[in-house]
Amino acid sequence: MSGAPGSGSVGGRLDGLTNGAADWSDLRVVVAGLGVSGFAAADALHERGARVIAVDGADLATGGALAERARILDILGVDVRVGPEHVGSLPADATADLVVTSPGWRPDQPLLVAAAQAGIPVWGEVELAWRMRAAVGPAPWLTITGTNGKTTTVTMLASMLRAAGLRATAAGNVGTPILEAVLHPEPYDVIAVELSSFQLHWSQSLAPYASACLNVAPDHLDWHGSAEEYARAKGKVYANTRVACVYNVEDPATERLVMDAEVQEGCRAVGFTLGTPGLSMLGVVDDILADRAFVEQRQTSAAELATLADVQGSLPTLAPHQVANALAAAALARAYGVPPLAVRDGLRAFVPEPHRIADAGEVDGVRYVDDSKATNPHAAAASLAAFEHVVWVAGGLLKGAEVDDLVRDAATRLRGVVLIGADRAQIADALARHAPDVPVVDVSSTDTGAMDLVVAHAARLAEPGDVVLLAPAAASMDMFPNYGARGDAFAEAVARRAGSSRE
Template sequence: MGGRHLMASSDPHLDTLGRHSSWEGVRAVVAGFGVSGFAAADNLTHLGASVTALDESEGDRGRREQAELLEVLGATVRLGEGASATLPEDVDVVVTSPGWKPSAPLLAQAVARGVPVWGEVELAWRLRDPEHPAAWLGVTGTNGKTTTVQMLDTILRTAGLRSAAVGNVGRPIVEAVMDPEPYDVFAVELSSFQLHYTSTMSCESAAVLNLAEDHLDWYPSMAEYAADKGRIFEQVQRACIYNVADPRTEELVREADVVEGARAVGFTLGMPGVGMLGVVEDLLVDRAFIPQRRDSAAELCSIGDLASDAPHYVQNALAAAALARSHGVSQAAVRDGLRAFRPDGHRIEVVAEHDGVTWVDDSKATNPHAAQASLAAYDPVVWVAGGLAKGARFEELVEAVRGRLRGVVLLGRDQDVIRQALARHAPDVPIIAVGGSETGSTVGGPMTHVVAAAAELARAGDTVLLAPGCASMDMFANYGARGDAFAAAVRTHIGTQS
């Protein structure tokens, strides 16, 4: 494992600063004033830096109250149109929120002037307590990050460790790192956006769950998206966890510069080789973190212990188990943690079973890769799909699942992208389209029509699966609102049929 070298900030003085340093005289600009932006601005102000926080959005009442609080503490906060157009003079460092593209004028000006740009994650790494440096177990991937991190956090807490799920989920990571009561370990969800702005982070162990086209409205190419995902493996201390079924994740391990002695550990739904975790009959087993791994495997739990037997859910459990085992967690704690864990709503969640048809809400499947993973768990299936495609294509998905499809119900703005893929690769599969111009708040709601259409297509023994493969914001506030609307429409439909 070797490869690219990531540069730290260009200011050697900045690189010496930590949580016990005086940041007096450091002029910091915080780009973005959401949850992570506020946490960064608040803690930098607390450390003595001169902070200016900028955001084009004025935000809600709560955000404006936070701005007033920071100003009382001595920070400058500018919210509203034009607030972030120009980088102030005499800036030492910019801390950006993860959604900001590198091409954003403020960030482009910083780079042009040689001002270091950190993300909140990078700032948090620099602010760890040297006397209680909690280990970071990092998770990234196109899909499954939140579930895996929450599984991992449950396992760690089951083992008696003070743990928290942080990063792209849970508390802002700066806030958690600065907590006066120290943690033992963090389960850290990291998006590609967050990883783009890291340079010195060194996870104890890290996992890349999978790689598929996503966020190509943010990245110029798939290669650049994958490279940012691969940053999670840079300077890993113990184990780089990769998905045997996705060779690109293993390639990222090969390219990474890691601490000497760090290992590559694969996870697979098949029989594991030496140095892997996998599945033997119905058991999840470990052949990586036991002394006798050459000729035996340690049982962790059974598939029946998990909340779902869907293949992608089992993969998430294997990745979480691998990270926990790399940290020294016992087999029993892994088993008990996985048994106890229940995923958040809108993730392969059974809404109802009626007249032999199972209705499943996987609204969190917001890209084709996630939808394909979800569809792979059911056969035959009536697929409910559509929304904002974000530039994604559905050819590979349709080719992979066409044999499972009883029918397809399409909704949302970009439904034609999916319809065209079905026409090319599954022309015999019946399609019912629901108008794409309605919003989720329409009386009766588009989901009423979606559920009625799905019920027409479904037969006893089928699953109706909401796995849209698209974002939701064309018709709904978020994927949760979309899932809620689907579940409500299903219950109403069943009530009228009973």
């Protein structure tokens, strides 16, 4: 396959594709992956006259959403090629100017390797979306990344922006493809954009209005190859930022990423902290979220933004990481000019996404909390830190992550542990080293009734006033389709136990 841009007329043409009104016609594009973002990319490119070949390694015989997306693209006239035989290399019967990849495709995927070897640029769907913004007055992006807390923070931010009277949405890794938000027929005033490390890896020319990295802890090392590469991808969120780079004072790695970033002249570094804020920071004074970054007299005064009660809302407890998320969202909102009252009203209107420290009920004086979204040790540590006495439900696919630090730091909080999933032995070994006196129950069952057994064991370990916390520190795909299904199974098992205790 040929057609390597970067030199000559094709390369120059790609450089000119900086907005949706540019000439995309007859551009030869391979779209890799037919997930939600891949479908949006193929559709948008085809609509603008590009010649698109969309490929995916799935088996269409299984049906489902991917098969439906492939059918729609085929009806529209896109050249759709689905099956494992289509993802081992570039299409042999056509040339390409560009490959647009879905974020889940790793850099060592054979088709992407072939594109790199042929000198064909590879863009992610976020890069494509940035280049398809309106030619005049495009909505600014407020971008957020981090190992944990991205979705909560980006939805908090969108709520604050809407409370200020702005037409705003949360998009990107949060669920709505950023391309759909950019091309919405009713343009947004501003977009809160959640970016994963995968999406940032494939991004090149983004220039956000303001940006934030919430935290950095080892994750997705199987995808990035090393902790250093993972951190480097996260740091790309700050590149070319115009007004403010927001970092976590309690996580020095985020500040280092800001210091290493190439930003636009005049861009400021703004910290957020759970302590008293210093100059150019947001933080907490007594029970008040305070801003010493975006006030004129910040040398001597601060603006009151909200209370801790506003942050907690309907959550069963006020976890420190929820306060940190609120401060990060507030920093981005304030960078965009949102007034303090709108920050408060946005927090009050915020509705948490499911499976994030969600109250699953109380049975016999024991509270059950679903934090199934805690899919890595860093997230589980933050969840465990929110409670004093915990029966911990943990396990699943650790994806190469280490759990010794997590177990050691949480040991004094643990009333007992119930282990599930493929990598439960690794957690059991860490418990034997760091919490040898904590009772541990190993649940080997992986069938649909496993959660009833888990809840029954947890109930026997718990005492009135304790919390049974599902914070697995691991991915769910060994037992469940996703973390949501795992959380639902836990909540349903709790409900059944509550029902039987009333009989």
